[in-house]
Amino acid sequence: MKPPRNWLRPLGGVGTVAAAALLIGLTAAPSAPAAPAPAERPATSAAATVYEAENATVSQGAVESNHRGYTGSGFVNYTNTTGSSVEWTVNAAKAGSASLAIRFANGTSANRPMNITVNGATVAANRAFPGTGAWTTWTTASLTAELKAGANTVKATATTANGGPNVDSLTADTEGAPPGGGGTPVGVNGQLTVCGTKLCNQYGKPIQLRGMSTHGIQWYPQCVTGGSLDALANDWNADVVRISMYIQEGGYETNPRKFTDLVHTMIEQATARGMYAIVDWHMLSPGDPNHNLARAKTFFTEIAQRHANKTNLLYEIANEPSGVSWARVKSYAEQLIPVIRQHDADTPILVGTRAWSSLGVSDGADETEIVNNPVNASNIMYTFHFYAASHHDEYFNTLSRAADKLPIFVTEFGTQTYTGDGGNDFAMAQRYLDLMASKKISWTSWNYSDDSRSGAVFKPGTCNSNGPWTGTSSLKPAGVWIRDRIRTADSFPTR
Incomplete structure (x- = not known):
């Protein structure tokens, strides 16, 4: 079996032993509440x-x-x-x-x-x-x-x-x-920018993007193909795909040229399908992003140089900082952002937050440390991650408060526990989705692969069998649930 994603870490004061007990005590997944009827993207006209x-x-x-x-x-x-x-x-x-x-x-x-x-x-x-x-x-x-x-x-x-x-x-x-040049998310919305606490389109209107994150592309590149991306864009109606490139754990540091080229290719594939692409610098262990600062400068310099003229990118520069103070994360961001801006002045940049991008909650803090000491840069957002079966009211309430004061992008979440496995808490996940819709918080869900755990949307073996990618026959329960919610109609105001 390919190496699993390293999720076993304390969150919200729950240690490894307690986490194991939590997993053992999970009950069977409740029935998924029905999603609104899907609305396809605009079809071609009679002309x-x-x-x-x-x-x-x-x-x-x-x-x-x-x-x-x-x-x-x-x-x-x-x-x-x-x-x-x-x-x-x-x-x-x-x-x-x-x-x-x-x-x-x-x-x-x-x-x-x-x-x-x-x-x-x-x-x-x-x-x-x-x-x-x-x-x-x-x-x-x-x-x-x-x-x-x-x-x-x-x-x-x-x-x-x-x-x-x-x-x-x-x-x-x-x-x-259509207004903005085509019925795709990028065609309608064009170049995005951060306006106040919202992500705004080329018309200056707040929007919400919804989509999926890949698993680590060092383990699951076979899940990111032309066929699977066609399905994500046209069957799931996703607005955005997050390209998850791990730095350690067999990723970028082992072969920078290989993984940079793979990201280039995936950016082009998303672009060809009219989707936004989040370039995810997936640092996880060690948890101090400064450990990889030199690598990040090299990587993002090349990405920004090559793709600066595109209107469909977002740069996520630190996936899940952990074991470090907010001051250290802020320092990292303020050293890296100017390097990117030398080549790309327009692309929004997403900054990871302390304690596994929990806005500090998993270390007993909250959003006030960022509100009182924000990153000294413009056109940026802060990231928040949650797993519905583990992260309940304290996390939910922090996200709600933070979104009124800070521009937030939820670049990773699941309906399971923070291990990406176990039973699905669809009810809590729906609470989060309703909140994010009401506050126009964009999101990508973890993960678009056939990993053996319940959080991967495809059944094991789907990617090696090249699908089927469309419909629900290859999907686990969490995959069916999240696909239904991505497929509901977008609201992209143009005037």
């Missing part, structure tokens, strides 16, 4: 037209049909050369903004970027077309562009010697894009 790639003008490519899952009579396999392209003619009844979606598959692990031009003008330079996990796994890359009335040319041109991905079709919605 959406599918233009098959095999009917387009192809330069340095071939029409093939040897990988299942395509639509029409085939797809275009780009020649592995810079400049290979597919060009469609798109008709628009009137001039205006249109949503464009290119359906593609990339069975390699390498990004195959392309320039997207409309009527000869570049609308997306080096647009990412990352690996989808298999040549039979198809997904879409969406963007918006201005079309003129009548015939328009839309061209996708490979910009590297690897050529482009396999391209199946272009869907053009000529009735115009």
Whole structure:
């Protein structure tokens, strides 16, 4: 069995022996209360037209049909050369903004970027077309562009010697894009910023993001594939995915290049699906984030340099500080944040709080230590983690108070005990979700994997079997419960 996540630590004054007794005394999970009926993301309008790639003008490519899952009579396999392209003619009844979606598959692990031009003008330079996990796994890359009335040319041109991905079709919605440029979370909300105690979208309106955290990508990369991310974006309707990169425990420190590249790839995959991505510097043991400060500076410098122009990122710079004072955590943040800001002035930064991101509660403190001595930086939020079967009123009340004074993002929670295992307390978890909805506190739940414990959403073996990712047949009870709550309709105000 792969190494488990190291959850066995004291929380809220509960030591290891007492924690074991708590686990033994758990009763069977109560029935999950019903979630509101799911509402899918906006479907394409009646004006959406599918233009098959095999009917387009192809330069340095071939029409093939040897990988299942395509639509029409085939797809275009780009020649592995810079400049290979597919060009469609798109008709628009009137001039205006249109949503464009290119359906593609990339069975390699390498990004195959392309320039997207409309009527000869570049609308997306080096647009990412990352690996989808298999040549039979198809997904879409969406963007918006201005079309003129009548015939328009839309061209996708490979910009590297690897050529482009396999391209199946272009869907053009000529009735115009929704406010913000597309129906995805990023398309609607754009660049996020912290305004007061809230996370706000490009229109300055407070929003709540909801999604999932991966497990440690050193153990469960097979759970983060094109297919699983397609399901997270389109079946679960998630707004955000947290990319959990451990530093120790077989993670970043063992091979910085490997894990940095893996994070790059996962960022591109989230971007292609219109989801926000939290880059989680998952320091856990040792609990003093200053132990990894030099590594963090190296890592976040590269991430910020490469992805500064993206509008869908958040940086979580210290997962769960423990065994240290708030002053030490604050000092770490104030040394690292300026390094990031040299390259990326806009991305919100999430700062872990003392005592396993409990706002200090697990060490007998509370939010006042941060309120009275906040990090000296702007566009930041503070993180809070909870596990519903372990963390009851003291934690709940602290979160409620803190959210009125501090910008809070719950980057990790579960319906079980703090070990990520045991019975589910769905009733307490629902109390937390209701509170977070009322105060627009964004959240990601732990964890999107097939770990053997009850907190992992997929049944064991799902990831090695490549799904099925959609629906509920592969989900544990906690997976069914959290999927239902992510799928309910978003409220993203634009005016």
